[in-house]
Amino acid sequence: xxxxxxxxxxxxxxxxxxxxxxxxxxxxxxxxxxxxxxxxxxxxxxxxxxxxxxxxxxxxxxxxxxxxxxxxxxxxxxxxxxxxxxxxxxxxxxxxxxxxxxxxxxxxxxxxxxxxxxxxxxxxxxxxxxxxxxxxxxxxxxxxxxxxxxxxxxxxxxxxxxxxxxxxxxxxxxxxxxxxxxxxxxxxxxxxxxxxxxxxxxxxxxxxxxxxxxxxxxxxxxxxxxxxxxxxxxxxxxxxxxxxxxxxxxxxxxxxxxxxxxxxxxxxxxxxxxxxxxxxxxxxxxxxxxxxxxxxxxxxxxxxxxxxxxxxxxxxxxxxxxxxxxxxxxxxxxxxxxxxxxxxxxxxxxxxxxxxxxxxxxxxxxxxxxxxxxxxxxxxxxxxxxxxxxxxxxxxxxxxxxxxxxxxxxxxxxxxxxxxxxxxxxxxxxxxxxxxxxxxxxxxxxxxxxxxxxxxxxxxxxxxxxxxxxxxxxxxxxxxxxxxxxxxxxxxxxxxxxxxxxxxxxxxxxxxxxxxxxxxxxxxxxxxxxxxxxxxxxxxxxxxxxxxxxxxxxxxxxxxxxxxxxxxxxxxxxxxxxxxxxxxxxxxxxxxxxxxxxxxxxxxxxxxxxxxxxxxxxxxxxxxxxxxxxxxxxxxxxxxxxxxxxxxxxxxxxxxxxxxxxxxxxxxx
Amino acid sequence: xxxxxxxxxxxxxxxxxxxxxxxxxxxxxxxxxxxxxxxxxxxxxxxxxxxxxxxxxxxxxxxxxxxxxxxxxxxxxxxxxxxxxxxxxxxxxxxxxxx
Numbered sequence: 001x002x003x004x005x006x007x008x009x010x011x012x013x014x015x016x017x018x019x020x021x022x023x024x025x026x027x028x029x030x031x032x033x034x035x036x037x038x039x040x041x042x043x044x045x046x047x048x049x050x051x052x053x054x055x056x057x058x059x060x061x062x063x064x065x066x067x068x069x070x071x072x073x074x075x076x077x078x079x080x081x082x083x084x085x086x087x088x089x090x091x092x093x094x095x096x097x098x099x100x101x102x103x104x105x106x107x108x109x110x111x112x113x114x115x116x117x118x119x120x121x122x123x124x125x126x127x128x129x130x131x132x133x134x135x136x137x138x139x140x141x142x143x144x145x146x147x148x149x150x151x152x153x154x155x156x157x158x159x160x161x162x163x164x165x166x167x168x169x170x171x172x173x174x175x176x177x178x179x180x181x182x183x184x185x186x187x188x189x190x191x192x193x194x195x196x197x198x199x200x201x202x203x204x205x206x207x208x209x210x211x212x213x214x215x216x217x218x219x220x221x222x223x224x225x226x227x228x229x230x231x232x233x234x235x236x237x238x239x240x241x242x243x244x245x246x247x248x249x250x251x252x253x254x255x256x257x258x259x260x261x262x263x264x265x266x267x268x269x270x271x272x273x274x275x276x277x278x279x280x281x282x283x284x285x286x287x288x289x290x291x292x293x294x295x296x297x298x299x300x301x302x303x304x305x306x307x308x309x310x311x312x313x314x315x316x317x318x319x320x321x322x323x324x325x326x327x328x329x330x331x332x333x334x335x336x337x338x339x340x341x342x343x344x345x346x347x348x349x350x351x352x353x354x355x356x357x358x359x360x361x362x363x364x365x366x367x368x369x370x371x372x373x374x375x376x377x378x379x380x381x382x383x384x385x386x387x388x389x390x391x392x393x394x395x396x397x398x399x400x401x402x403x404x405x406x407x408x409x410x411x412x413x414x415x416x417x418x419x420x421x422x423x424x425x426x427x428x429x430x431x432x433x434x435x436x437x438x439x440x441x442x443x444x445x446x447x448x449x450x451x452x453x454x455x456x457x458x459x460x461x462x463x464x465x466x467x468x469x470x471x472x473x474x475x476x477x478x479x480x481x482x483x484x485x486x487x488x489x490x491x492x493x494x495x496x497x498x499x500x501x502x503x504x505x506x507x508x509x510x511x512x513x514x515x516x517x518x519x520x521x522x523x524x525x526x527x528x529x530x531x532x533x534x535x536x537x538x539x540x541x542x543x544x545x546x547x548x549x550x551x552x553x554x555x556x557x558x559x560x561x562x563x564x565x566x567x568x569x570x571x572x573x574x575x576x577x578x579x580x581x582x583x584x585x586x587x588x589x590x591x592x593x594x595x596x597x598x599x600x601x602x603x604x605x606x607x608x609x610x611x612x613x614x615x616x617x618x619x620x621x622x623x624x625x626x627x628x629x630x631x632x633x634x635x636x637x638x639x640x641x642x643x644x645x646x647x648x649x650x651x652x653x654x655x656x657x658x659x660x661x662x663x664x665x666x667x668x669x
Numbered sequence: 670x671x672x673x674x675x676x677x678x679x680x681x682x683x684x685x686x687x688x689x690x691x692x693x694x695x696x697x698x699x700x701x702x703x704x705x706x707x708x709x710x711x712x713x714x715x716x717x718x719x720x721x722x723x724x725x726x727x728x729x730x731x732x733x734x735x736x737x738x739x740x741x742x743x744x745x746x747x748x749x750x751x752x753x754x755x756x757x758x759x760x761x762x763x764x765x766x767x768x
Contacts, residue, residue: 644764646699650690 003054004067007086009047010094011133013040018126025119034112037122038105041129045098051091060526063088066139066203073142077198083139085202089527092337092520093136093269100261100344101129103497107352108253110491111359114482115251121161125257128154132262136269140200141190144270148186148230151263152179158258159250164479167469171246178243182233186270189226192219206276213280224277224284227270228291235267236318237295237325242593244318248310249469251481252355255310260317260351261344268324268340272333275528279331286416289329293423296322298590300430304437305586308365308468309354312438316391317347319431323406326420331536332409334524338512339406341520342398345504346390352498353384357442361450362463363481367438372447376454379495381443383502388439390505392432392558395551398509403428405512408546412538425553432557433564440565514543675716682709694759696751700744707737 017040021033028036055063068083084090105125112121131154135147153176160172194200196219197208213220231237236244247259258264271278271288278285299318306312320343327336357373357380358365374381390397393404403424410420450461465474465481474480511519538546564571576583585591641652682705689702711730718726751758 646760646763647691647694654687654691 001050001054002065003051003058004065004084004086006047006051006054007084007091007094007137008067008069010044010051010098011084011130011137013044013047014126014130014133016040018123018130021119021126022123025123028119030113030118033119033122034105034109037126038102038109040126041098041102041105044129044133045095045102048091048094048098051086052095055086055088055091063526066201068139078194078200080140080142080200082143083201084137084143085139086137087527088523089269089272089337090136092341092524094133096341096344097129097132097136097262100348100501101125101132101257103500104253104257104261104348104352106493107256107355107497108251110494111253111355112251112482113491114476116476116478116482117161121158121251124154124157124161125253128158128258128263132266135266139202141193141202141205142200145183145186145190148234148266149183151258151266152176152183152234155179155247155258155263158254159247161250161254162480164477165249165467165474167467168249171243171249175243175247178240179233181240182230185226185229185233189223189230192223192226196220196223202273209276209280213277215280216283217280220277221281221284224274224281225287227274227277228284228288231267231270231288231325232291233267234270235264235321235325237267237291237322238298239592239596241295241299241318242589242596245311245314245589248308248314252310252351252358255314256348256351256355259314260347264317264321265324265340265344268321268328268336271325271328272337272528275328275333278329285329285331289326289420292322292325292329293420294322295319296326296427297423297430300427300434301586302589303434304430305583307368309358309367309370309438309442310351310365312367312434313347313350313354316350316431316434317343319427320347320391323403323424323427326424327406327409330410330413330417330420332406333528334521335402335405335409337524338520339399339402342390342402342505342508345501345508346387346397346399349383349387349498349501349505350391352494352501353380353387356380356494356498357384358468360454360460362461363465363468364450364463365468367441370442370448370451371445372443372451374443376447376451379498383498384443385439386502386505388435390509392435393428393550393554394558395547395554396509397506398504400547400550400554401509401512401514404546404550405514405543407550408514408538408543409536411542411546412536425549428550429553429557429560432554433561436558436561437565440561444566445569514538514547515540672716672720676713679709679713679716682706682712694761696744696748696758696760699760700741700748703740703744704737707733 017036020040021028021036025033064085064087066083066085068081070082072080072082074080105122108121108125112118115121128151131147131150133147135144135151138144138147156172156176156179159175160169162168190200193205197205197212199205199208209220229240233240244259244264248255250259278288296319299315299322303312303315303319306315320339324336324339324343327333327339356377357370360373360377360380361370364370386397390399393400407421407424407428410417410424447455453459453461465476465483466472467474476483511517512521564575588594686702686704686706686709689705690699693699693702711733714726714730714733718724718730748758751763756763
């Protein structure tokens with residue numbers, strides 16, 4: 001079988017799984033639904049591996065194939081095919097997405113066990129994986145937009161999964177609305193591309209673009225900026241990021257899969273996919289890189305003070321995606337994609353560990369109330385430590401190699417790009433601090449009530465179910481979380497998933513070590529031969545110097561966190577009172593929500609209210625009721641004739657005839 | 670004999686019928702008055718036919734009689750139906766079609 005046939009199968013299995021679970025939700029026993037859901041993604045991963053084997057047998061320069069099943073629309077010069085484009089980049093994404101998804105499905109199999117919406121959950125989750133794969137494999141911009149919108153919907157459905165929780169449904173709506181802003185950008189970009197190049201097809205567009213556009217021409221810059229709007233809304237970059245922390249209202253596996261490992265990296269993939277256009281619009285690429293840099297710093301500072309465990313990790317996700325955006329925007333494509341892969345491992349793992357701890361805390365998410373879980377939950381704390389080390393770029397873990405590769409590339413470009421090196425390392429320092437802040441506060445210290453109960457009795461703490469955001473009382477029926485906390489870390493599938501990811505987080509970086517092996521860049525570089533920057537490569541010596549600096553900074557950050565949270569536990573509080581203004585500023589997330597509320601939401605509401613009170617009431621209503629009144633008045637006159645008296649009808653008839661006769665008589669004479 | 674007399678008679682008959690329809694309330698009488706109007710028309714047709722000198726007008730008059738017969742069938746049927754439903758035999762009371 002050819003590689004493209006395997007790629008079609010990759011798409012088929014998750015779709016089949018989703019449909020089968022959705023249609024058979026009454027007939028299927030709960031366990032079977034979970035098995036089908038997990039197995040379909042596992043099969044998709046297997047097909048991805050088969051496609052990989054297929055491509056490996058070919059010449060590196062010829063490893064790109066387009067394949068289409070049928071014409072989607074073919075009118076007036078528009079030729080859209082239901083087609084996929086398989087090359088090293090899309091296959092790389094397919095493997096990351098299906099690989100991580102398989103593990104997260106396995107985790108969900110245990111984690112969601114007690115939830116009443118189990119079937120619905122797996123159906124949504126499979127649908128999400130299908131949409132994500134469609135986005136990744138799409139062979140033209142139209143199918144890309146379809147996949148893009150599908151993942152947006154899947155994200156909405158899964159954030160609002162506990163639909164009786166008002167905070168969750170609001171968060172879902174917020175995510176959806178902001179993503180629609182991004183969708184509009186993407187659609188407009190596609191329109192512009194079609195207007196300028198006459199095609200939606202990747203192959204044609206990327207071939208014709210360098211001939212049609214000159215560098216930094218306004219059209220190509222506009223296209224790239226519009227693409228960036230789409231990418232930034234999906235990837236939670238400034239200023240379209242406010243939905244991501246709120247998206248943590250969804251179940252933890254969803255945060256892990258969609259809002260950490262896969263969907264939010266779609267923007268990075270989009271920039272890498274359209275690298276030909278960005279190479280023609282260096283201005284747009286620089287704007288993108290600076291926004292990525294700003295995001296990574298802003299998010300890292302917010303993560304320093306967040307007290308909600310999942311939201312803190314969400315800000316860390318934003319920050320790490322900032323690194324990836326910087327990477328793919330300055331031309332370090334394979335480094336950016338490599339960081340995407342390692343981030344998928346360690347961030348999914350961190351969320352899984354967080355989910356396990358939150359379950360043990362009976363759904364409490366505030367880290368102020370957690371401590372001492374290191375003794376209570378050995379397995380979870382070890383895996384969380386693995387994920388944390390990788391996130392903090394501890395030497396020789398996966399994050400260590402991938403993050404520093406981006407910064408080394410920025411250094412090799414020199415000039416203005418040295419800003420990225422300096423601030424990137426500063427971001428890495430903050431990353432190490434906030435990561436180990438979480439780890440020290442949650443795992444170390446005197447065990448809290450829940451942890452003590454776990455140590456002493458071996459049973460997980462029970463509390464009446466409540467909403468962690470508002471403290472409202474809940475029940476465990478469908479639409480609310482199930483009484484899941486008895487499974488904390490005791491479910492075998494969850495342990496397997498966490499163990500595999502912990503292995504990936506620790507050792508995943510070893511496939512791309514400067515001067516030793518270059519699996520990722522060897523695989524991906526043929527895709528990026530076009531850009532003028534392809535020849536920029538940091539030397540191996542500089543790579544290792546960068547790694548040494550990165551390692552030192554990481555250790556420094558961990559030491560700082562240790563000093564702040566272990567050695568001198570009063571220090572954070574002292575700092576907080578000393579720098580109250582700064583702390584409030586960070587704790588309020590730089591007032592982004594308030595600013596957006598003031599600049600966008602309130603004006604929009606004011607316009608709406610004005611339209612309702614003035615335009616609607618007087619103009620629209622006036623027009624409608626005026627027409628209605630006119631018709632009613634006119635019909636009143638005519639209706640008087642229809643009085644029901646047969647004899648008056650006869651009189652009218654005769655009078656009419658008489659009138660006609662009189663007319664003809666007079667006109668003939 | 671002159672044609673005018675026929676036409677005058679016909680017009681008088683027609684006017685009588687029309688007046689009857691306009692002022693009487695009994696459906697039965699209205700039906701009779703309709704007959705009267707049709708026959709006024711027939712009279713004019715036959716008179717003109719004789720004046721012109723061919724039979725077409727007379728044939729037409731026969732057809733009008735057929736139509737009149739049909740109309741009486743329907744009209745009487747309606748009246749019987751009204752009677753059987755014990756509704757008043759008064760066209761002014763039957764005014765449910767008022768707009």
